[in-house]
Amino acid sequence: MTQKRWAYEDMVEGMVLDLGSRVITADEIIEFASEFDNQPMHLDEQAGRESLLGGLAASGWHSCAIYMRMLCDAMISDSTAQGAPGVDFVKWRRPVLAGDRLSGRCTVVSRRLSQSRPGLGLVLARHEMSNQHGDVVLEMQNTVMMLTRRDR
Amino acid sequence: MTQKRWAYEDMVEGMVLDLGSRVITADEIIEFASEFDNQPMHLDEQAGRESLLGGLAASGWHSCAIYMRMLCDAMISDSTAQGAPGVDFVKWRRPVLAGDRLSGRCTVVSRRLSQSRPGLGLVLARHEMSNQHGDVVLEMQNTVMMLTRRDR
Numbered sequence: 168m169t170q171k172r173w174a175y176e177d178m179v180e181g182m183v184l185d186l187g188s189r190v191i192t193a194d195e196i197i198e199f200a201s202e203f204d205n206q207p208m209h210l211d212e213q214a215g216r217e218s219l220l221g222g223l224a225a226s227g228w229h230s231c232a233i234y235m236r237m238l239c240d241a242m243i244s245d246s247t248a249q250g251a252p253g254v255d256f257v258k259w260r261r262p263v264l265a266g267d268r269l270s271g272r273c274t275v276v277s278r279r280l281s282q283s284r285p286g287l288g289l290v291l292a293r294h295e296m297s298n299q300h301g302d303v304v305l306e307m308q309n310t311v312m313m314l315t316r317r318d319r
Numbered sequence: 320m321t322q323k324r325w326a327y328e329d330m331v332e333g334m335v336l337d338l339g340s341r342v343i344t345a346d347e348i349i350e351f352a353s354e355f356d357n358q359p360m361h362l363d364e365q366a367g368r369e370s371l372l373g374g375l376a377a378s379g380w381h382s383c384a385i386y387m388r389m390l391c392d393a394m395i396s397d398s399t400a401q402g403a404p405g406v407d408f409v410k411w412r413r414p415v416l417a418g419d420r421l422s423g424r425c426t427v428v429s430r431r432l433s434q435s436r437p438g439l440g441l442v443l444a445r446h447e448m449s450n451q452h453g454d455v456v457l458e459m460q461n462t463v464m465m466l467t468r469r470d471r
Contacts, residue, residue, distance in 0.1 A: 203384035205391055208402070219401050219464070227403065228387055232355035232380045239357050249371050250360070250411075251379065257406040312371070 173246035175288030186271030247314035325398035327440030338423030399466035
């Protein structure tokens with residue numbers, strides 16, 4: 168039996184995990200973008216204002232990474248999760264701007280046991296991050312592999 | 320007329336952009352994971368070997384971010400690109416391990432002009448990153464918004 172709090176069996180269809188919230192700062196946006204996505208609207212307030220994004224805005228990949236950390240802290244780190252083969256879709260619905268407070272929410276859509284690997288389950292999860300205005304900024308869906316309690 | 324090298328008109332269907340290559344180090348993998356995806360297999364060699372990934376492996380989001388930087392350096396930074404509304408799919412096909420040399424390749428699948436915004440084009444692009452063994456580690460597809468030369 169695993170000692171982890173979250174195993175495959177705990178991921179009940181329809182379950183909603185509140186991932187809490189955090190503020191994203193201009194410095195963080197610029198630091199991430201400098202390394203991974205050095206487009207002007209992610210590096211400079213003025214360039215951001217002149218872009219479609221309307222202000223200094225986080226790289227979409229930065230939004231994904233911030234959500235991932237929220238999911239780790241709320242669930243993955245104390246779970247039997249074994250990674251994921253990919254992401255079904257990513258929608259950057261609205262710009263993430265410096266100073267925004269971001270809230271994460273993960274919903275279990277469905278689950279099934281792996282046919283090929285005993286003790287492994289596949290959890291289809293819907294991911295959503297919103298800003299302080301209640302606008303959804305990020306939507307994703309993917310399948311997370313998780314061990315069952317039984318076969319540990 | 321834009322002074323940028325790459326505008327919508329340059330993104331010809333079937334065109335392949337070679338994004339060059341770079342090595343990913345253990346330190347980088349651990350640094351990214353410590354901030355954004357602190358699962359054991361992304362933080363520790365031993366834990367990685369015991370996981371499905373088979374070694375100290377980069378977070379999937381780190382792979383995406385590294386690809387993004389390659390695309391910026393090869394094209395986006397000298398282009399009329401205006402961001403992207405999302406990603407159609409992300410496939411983490413194989414683990415990205417410490418010491419791997421990663422090569423990026425971007426293929427233009429199709430393109431069309433925006434119906435609603437004159438001067439804006441939508442470029443459907445296929446993204447691929449491979450390791451030194453020629454194995455594809457990352458596959459993605461998305462639509463990149465780019466200004467046309469004409470309406471600048």
